[in-house]
Amino acid sequence: MGKKRGQKYEQIIDAAVKVIAKNGYHQSQVSKIAKEAGVADGTIYLYFKNKEDILISLFEEKMGQFVERIKEKMEAETSVEKKLLILIEMHFMQLEMDHDLAIVTQLELRQSNIDIRYKINEVLKGYLTLIDSVIEEGIEKGVFGSNLDLRVTRQLIFGAMDEVVTNWVMKECKYELITLAEPIHRLLLNGMTENT
Amino acid sequence: MGKKRGQKYEQIIDAAVKVIAKNGYHQSQVSKIAKEAGVADGTIYLYFKNKEDILISLFEEKMGQFVERIKEKMEAETSVEKKLLILIEMHFMQLEMDHDLAIVTQLELRQSNIDIRYKINEVLKGYLTLIDSVIEEGIEKGVFGSNLDLRVTRQLIFGAMDEVVTNWVMKECKYELITLAEPIHRLLLNGMTENT
Amino acid sequence: MGKKRGQKYEQIIDAAVKVIAKNGYHQSQVSKIAKEAGVADGTIYLYFKNKEDILISLFEEKMGQFVERIKEKMEAETSVEKKLLILIEMHFMQLEMDHDLAIVTQLELRQSNIDIRYKINEVLKGYLTLIDSVIEEGIEKGVFGSNLDLRVTRQLIFGAMDEVVTNWVMKECKYELITLAEPIHRLLLNGMTENT
Amino acid sequence: MGKKRGQKYEQIIDAAVKVIAKNGYHQSQVSKIAKEAGVADGTIYLYFKNKEDILISLFEEKMGQFVERIKEKMEAETSVEKKLLILIEMHFMQLEMDHDLAIVTQLELRQSNIDIRYKINEVLKGYLTLIDSVIEEGIEKGVFGSNLDLRVTRQLIFGAMDEVVTNWVMKECKYELITLAEPIHRLLLNGMTENT
DNA sequence: AATGAATGAGAGTTCATTCAT
DNA sequence: GATGAATGAACTCTCATTCAT
Numbered sequence: 001m002g003k004k005r006g007q008k009y010e011q012i013i014d015a016a017v018k019v020i021a022k023n024g025y026h027q028s029q030v031s032k033i034a035k036e037a038g039v040a041d042g043t044i045y046l047y048f049k050n051k052e053d054i055l056i057s058l059f060e061e062k063m064g065q066f067v068e069r070i071k072e073k074m075e076a077e078t079s080v081e082k083k084l085l086i087l088i089e090m091h092f093m094q095l096e097m098d099h100d101l102a103i104v105t106q107l108e109l110r111q112s113n114i115d116i117r118y119k120i121n122e123v124l125k126g127y128l129t130l131i132d133s134v135i136e137e138g139i140e141k142g143v144f145g146s147n148l149d150l151r152v153t154r155q156l157i158f159g160a161m162d163e164v165v166t167n168w169v170m171k172e173c174k175y176e177l178i179t180l181a182e183p184i185h186r187l188l189l190n191g192m193t194e195n196t
Numbered sequence: 197m198g199k200k201r202g203q204k205y206e207q208i209i210d211a212a213v214k215v216i217a218k219n220g221y222h223q224s225q226v227s228k229i230a231k232e233a234g235v236a237d238g239t240i241y242l243y244f245k246n247k248e249d250i251l252i253s254l255f256e257e258k259m260g261q262f263v264e265r266i267k268e269k270m271e272a273e274t275s276v277e278k279k280l281l282i283l284i285e286m287h288f289m290q291l292e293m294d295h296d297l298a299i300v301t302q303l304e305l306r307q308s309n310i311d312i313r314y315k316i317n318e319v320l321k322g323y324l325t326l327i328d329s330v331i332e333e334g335i336e337k338g339v340f341g342s343n344l345d346l347r348v349t350r351q352l353i354f355g356a357m358d359e360v361v362t363n364w365v366m367k368e369c370k371y372e373l374i375t376l377a378e379p380i381h382r383l384l385l386n387g388m389t390e391n392t
Numbered sequence: 393m394g395k396k397r398g399q400k401y402e403q404i405i406d407a408a409v410k411v412i413a414k415n416g417y418h419q420s421q422v423s424k425i426a427k428e429a430g431v432a433d434g435t436i437y438l439y440f441k442n443k444e445d446i447l448i449s450l451f452e453e454k455m456g457q458f459v460e461r462i463k464e465k466m467e468a469e470t471s472v473e474k475k476l477l478i479l480i481e482m483h484f485m486q487l488e489m490d491h492d493l494a495i496v497t498q499l500e501l502r503q504s505n506i507d508i509r510y511k512i513n514e515v516l517k518g519y520l521t522l523i524d525s526v527i528e529e530g531i532e533k534g535v536f537g538s539n540l541d542l543r544v545t546r547q548l549i550f551g552a553m554d555e556v557v558t559n560w561v562m563k564e565c566k567y568e569l570i571t572l573a574e575p576i577h578r579l580l581l582n583g584m585t586e587n588t
Numbered sequence: 589m590g591k592k593r594g595q596k597y598e599q600i601i602d603a604a605v606k607v608i609a610k611n612g613y614h615q616s617q618v619s620k621i622a623k624e625a626g627v628a629d630g631t632i633y634l635y636f637k638n639k640e641d642i643l644i645s646l647f648e649e650k651m652g653q654f655v656e657r658i659k660e661k662m663e664a665e666t667s668v669e670k671k672l673l674i675l676i677e678m679h680f681m682q683l684e685m686d687h688d689l690a691i692v693t694q695l696e697l698r699q700s701n702i703d704i705r706y707k708i709n710e711v712l713k714g715y716l717t718l719i720d721s722v723i724e725e726g727i728e729k730g731v732f733g734s735n736l737d738l739r740v741t742r743q744l745i746f747g748a749m750d751e752v753v754t755n756w757v758m759k760e761c762k763y764e765l766i767t768l769a770e771p772i773h774r775l776l777l778n779g780m781t782e783n784t
Numbered sequence: 785a786a787t788g789a790a791t792g793a794g795a796g797t798t799c800a801t802t803c804a805t
Numbered sequence: 806g807a808t809g810a811a812t813g814a815a816c817t818c819t820c821a822t823t824c825a826t
Contacts, residue, residue, distance in 0.1 A: 159356040191382075191388075241796095432809055503701065579736075630791055790823085
């Protein structure tokens with residue numbers, strides 16, 4: 001298979017997000033995705049190795065942009081506290097702006113089999129590294145406690161944000177997600193800050 | 197179907213945990229569970245409405261005990277800080293002591309369809325209420341900030357613990373989960389504490 | 393198995409008629425019949441060899457009475473024409489008086505497998521013989537044409553009555569079946585009568 | 589599903605007739621039909637909604653041709669008496685020429701559940717209408733009695749033919765069905781004719 | 785490159801019958 | 806005689822993937 005890309009590649013991924021968000025993971029057959037993308041079933045296999053590959057590519061594609069945007073915004077800030085706030089706000093805001101994507105990443109994609117979930121975790125590493133960088137910078141600058149466990153802290157931050165977003169999706173996105181960024185930020189920052 | 201219970205009922209649930217942990221959700225056919233439980237396929241249906249019902253009952257059963265044990269331990273404590281520590285330690289300890297159950301609850305059961313996941317969330321409510329009670333007690337006693345958002349704080353605590361456990365399971369339970377209870381407790385407590 | 397009979401034997405047969413008429417052949421499980429009869433599933437097998445045996449016995453039992461009643465009424469008559477009318481009227485009347493039985497014999501029992509249908513046909517022979525006797529008497533007495541083919545004529549009579557009843561049952565017994573006895577009688581009699 | 593038709597569509601229907609005639613209704617699994625038709629199991633579902641749909645389509649298809657052929661032959665005749673004879677002869681002849689089809693329509697298809705039987709009855713309406721047209725023409729022309737009840741007469745004719753054919757099939761088609769057309773015709777015609 | 789008809793493996797569930805009590 | 810818990814064989818339909826056109 002060629003190195004992907006092309007207009008149809010994007011079409012198919014966007015169709016997949018739409019179809020999965022609407023019909024749920026288990027009701028999103030390849031033929032449905034193909035129909036939504038306006039291509040034949042067989043064409044899918046010119047751009048993706050198999051169905052699994054669509055899902056992983058989808059996550060790579062969307063997550064790549066997701067992280068990139070957060071990175072950009074964060075670089076404009078110097079204070080670690082602000083950087084963390086940006087991270088949380090951007091995390092929430094991006095998912096709030098694309099309900100379909102939020103449904104897919106928080107609920108539907110998690111129904112995939114373990115293999116895919118391990119691969120998705122691989123993709124997530126880029127994001128976790130970004131979180132790590134904030135923590136490390138905070139420790140270096142003495143803003144956070146020097147005895148912070150990097151892994152545990154990273155899991156705290158990611159786990160909290162993820163849980164908040166998942167709850168929001170399961171409540172059918174009925175409230176404004178972004179308003180929860182500040183309280184979460186306060187709790188996390190408070191937790192990580194060295195307070196004598 | 198009678199109101200369940202009975203020796204076979206337990207047998208089947210335990211077999212389901214074992215089979216799912218070993219073979220994964222999608223490779224755990226009813227016939228496999230029946231074989232492991234030492235009963236005929238049809239017998240399953242004398243105790244459970246369908247396959248989905250096994251999974252939900254499994255979660256109810258195990259989660260009920262899980263929460264009950266934490267409750268008991270917590271009641272023996274008076275300090276809110278200690279109660280939170282007990283909660284986290286018991287959460288980690290119980291899953292560390294039953295790897296199969298941990299695999300099933302953290303990874304496999306989440307692959308089930310949305311309907312089951314909503315039902316599982318219903319069962320989880322009992323646990324979330326327990327978490328709420330700690331937060332509320334902390335606020336009342338002035339240990340935690342009075343401006344804590346109950347929902348967000350609950351999601352912070354649960355999300356963090358869940359993420360920590362899931363990571364541990366995905367790393368094949370290679371390290372000691374219980375050692376992470378203390379750092380998580382410190383971060384959370386720190387985050388929630390009123391510090392002038 | 394003993395030679396059947398006994399109160400429970402009747403109970404089970406009546407329960408079978410009721411259950412099959414209400415739920416249809418394919419939704420009439422042995423357990424349902426047992427419940428309606430007020431006995432345990434296993435008890436059924438003390439009175440009947442298997443499920444098939446219930447159906448055949450049911451047909452034997454009900455058909456025996458059915459034919460017997462017609463015979464009695466017919467013997468009170470001397471004219472062949474009247475005897476044929478009695479036959480048709482009694483056929484219709486008895487089924488009209490027991491809708492459940494009509495549903496079972498006309499629709500549901502015919503869904504059984506071929507083996508049962510052959511056995512049912514055996515039971516029917518007694519009735520067909522009765523029809524034959526009327527035809528033969530008519531020929532002897534010179535009322536019917538002497539060149540009547542016995543088999544064909546019997547099939548004509550039975551086929552016509554059966555079709556009329558089946559149509560009535562499929563139209564949910566909405567009209568009076570007995571009113572059709574006279575026109576059918578006239579047609580059949582007319583057809584069989586020697587007319588120079 | 590496209591609007592059916594196509595070579596495979598016919599193949600599958602013919603295979604179904606063959607398989608059902610040979611193995612009986614309840615022993616005619618989809619896989620058996622597929623094998624006989626020389627297609628994969630899944631292919632069946634490209635042409636039919638489900639197994640039930642095969643049976644109904646089979647009946648529609650065969651019955652459509654069946655009626656059409658009778659119609660054509662009848663139109664070549666002018667006398668009502670001859671038309672009725674044609675009807676009976678063609679009815680018998682067509683089934684005699686296709687034993688498999690006769691077995692399927694007279695015995696096997698009747699074992700299907702009530703839903704299918706009602707649908708089959710719908711298909712039969714076309715044939716019953718054809719019978720009606722003969723009766724009505726006979727009445728108009730004064731050949732038949734003017735006081736004939738259309739419904740009852742139709743049921744007489746159809747019931748008689750059906751019974752004759754069913755008996756022939758149950759006797760394993762051992763005698764010549766066509767020879768019974770004349771006596772049945774004579775009986776029916778005689779029955780319907782106005783005779784002062 | 786694009787198509788879409790064809791493939792065929794795979795599993796949850798029912799229910800007639802048995803037999804230990 | 807009566808019970809009813811336990812058995813286990815049996816079958817339709819879906820859908821990811823292929824490949825001839």
